[in-house]
Amino acid sequence: DQQVKQNSPSLSVQEGRISILNCDYTNSxxxxxxxxxxxxxxxxxxxxxxxxxxxxxxxxxxxxxLNKSAKHLSLHIVPSQPGDSAVYFCAAPQGxxxxxxxxxxxxxxxxx
Amino acid sequence: EAGVAQSPRYKIIEKRxxxxxxxxxxxxxxxxxxxxxxxxxxxxxLIQFQNxxxxxxxxxxxxxxxxxxxxxxxxxxxxxxxxxxxxxxYLCASSLIRGRWETQYFGPGTRLLVx
Numbered sequence: 609d610q611q612v613k614q615n616s617p618s619l620s621v622q623e624g625r626i627s628i629l630n631c632d633y634t635n636s637x638x639x640x641x642x643x644x645x646x647x648x649x650x651x652x653x654x655x656x657x658x659x660x661x662x663x664x665x666x667x668x669x670x671x672x673x674l675n676k677s678a679k680h681l682s683l684h685i686v687p688s689q690p691g692d693s694a695v696y697f698c699a700a701p702q703g704x705x706x707x708x709x710x711x712x713x714x715x716x717x718x719x720x
Numbered sequence: 721e722a723g724v725a726q727s728p729r730y731k732i733i734e735k736r737x738x739x740x741x742x743x744x745x746x747x748x749x750x751x752x753x754x755x756x757x758x759x760x761x762x763x764x765x766l767i768q769f770q771n772x773x774x775x776x777x778x779x780x781x782x783x784x785x786x787x788x789x790x791x792x793x794x795x796x797x798x799x800x801x802x803x804x805x806x807x808x809x810y811l812c813a814s815s816l817i818r819g820r821w822e823t824q825y826f827g828p829g830t831r832l833l834v835x
Contacts, residue, residue, distance in 0.1 A: 612762070642821050651724070651811050651826025652763065697762050699821075706819050707776060710762025 611635045612698055614711035623720050627685040631698030631711055634679065638700040643672060643683050646695045646713070655696070656683070688718045722746065724827030726812050732833045738800040741830045745793065745814030749825075751775075754787055754797050755811040757829070763811055769795065770818060802834045 613632045621627045631641075639660040644652035658665040658672045658681065665672050671684045685692055698711040725744040733739050745752050750771050755763035766785065768775040771792040780787065784803070789795040799806055809831050815824040 640821075650828050651813065653826070654822050654824065657822060699762070701819075701821065705776060706768060707765050707779075708763075708821065710764070712760060712762050 610711075611638075611702075611709050612700055612711040614698055614714045616714055617712070618715040618717070620717045620719060621688050623690055623718055624687045627688045627692065627716055627718065629683040629685075629696050629698075629714050629716065631681045631683075632679055633681075633700060635700070635703065636679065637703035639703070640701055641672070641674065641681055642699045642708070643670075644697040644699060644710075646697065652697060685716075690718045690720050692716060693718050724812055724814055724825055726827040726830050728830060729828065730831050732835065733802055734835050735804055736801040738798065739802055739832060740796050740798045741810050741812075743795045743797070743812030743827060745795070745812070746816070746825055749814035749816050750792070751815040751818045752789055752795050753813040753815070753824070754795070755813065757809045757811055759808070766797070802832075804834050807832055807834045
């Protein structure tokens with residue numbers, strides 16, 4: 609049972625434009641969310657997070673939006689750069705444990 | 721600062737054989753994790769250590785998988801015997817502060833192919 613869903617496997621955007629990566633979750637007990645970025649042959653690296661007490665968190669070109677009523681979050685990258693091309697994972701700590709639950713990931717390609 | 725080290729980077733074995741993976745976490749990181757990432761999926765936690773004690777191994781297939789962190793530093797993950805469905809990338813991660821996900825760093829992973 610996928611508690612964190614990334615329904616689109618890939619996204620392609622032009623350099624300089626906005627990239628929007630979406631994530632849905634089913635467990636209403638989730639209260640913290642993270643985005644990770646993964647390059648080929650490397651491990652995931654932490655990108656940005658958001659607590660459920662907020663609806664937006666911004667870090668440079670990266671902004672995460674949380675819509676608790678819709679159980680939906682999105683990662684916005686503006687402007688997109690070719691170096692942003694990677695697989696992005698949405699994740700949430702399982703309530704009552706320290707276990708991170710990951711989505712399947714979305715491959716972002718930013719074309720020069 | 722050196723990152724999380726893993727070896728080997730790649731391993732090909734036949735089903736029913738045994739295999740072991742090694743992880744050296746970032747110095748000073750007491751929390752260590754092993755994840756399994758099957759192609760097309762996100763990482764799935766197999767086991768979490770705090771120093772040399774197990775915090776969570778609820779998703780570790782204990783009939784064939786084992787892991788240890790005897791001195792609270794390096795860790796090994798073993799599969800015996802391997803099955804075709806064990807083909808995956810095995811990621812080790814370590815964390816400075818337990819439960820603070822922003823302080824978790826992943827190694828490059830070991831890619832296992834079981835034939």
